Amino acid sequence: MRYLTEDFIVGALKRGRPVEQFLGPVGAPGRPGVSYVEVRPAKASYEVYVHAVEDVGREGLLDLGEFPPLDAGPDAEEFGRLVAMAEDPSNALAAAEETTGAVRGRWVNENIVQDEYGDFVRAGRPSDQSPDGCPWPSRGARG
Secondary structure (H helix, E strand, O other): OOOOOHHHHHHHHHOOOOEEEEEEEEEEOOEEEEEEEEEEEOOOOEEEEEEEEEOOOEOOEOOHHHOOEOOOOOOOOOOOEEEEEEOOHHHHHHHHHHHHOOOHHHOEEOOOHHHHHHHHHHOOOOOOEOOOOOEOOOHHHHO
16 A cells, blocks of 8 residues: 555654655746645644656656755755645644645655656646646645
């Protein structure tokens, strides 16, 4: 089972492990990218980061953490953009879902987002829905 139940999501976060969700394609036709959201434990809170990276992958090259940022301006941060913080895991998930359009039933453990991206690549990079038929989150929500 790839996707985590809410109990497993909260458990992972409480153990200090991030959870992630692939959000799909972003960018323009001449400069395609992909986006994913990460909820990461911090010292006394949980942080929500959204990552937008250039879609430079192919079969055998799926590690999104190695891809260049889509917006590589002088203020761009390679590790993502902080979009929310919360004091407990449930509120962090709700904030992530509200700010990015993420869906509760599609969270995965850290680094499994690469598998989601791999499915996207193998399916021909569909722009309207994920390879399993779920619609991509609203582009406006992924900022």
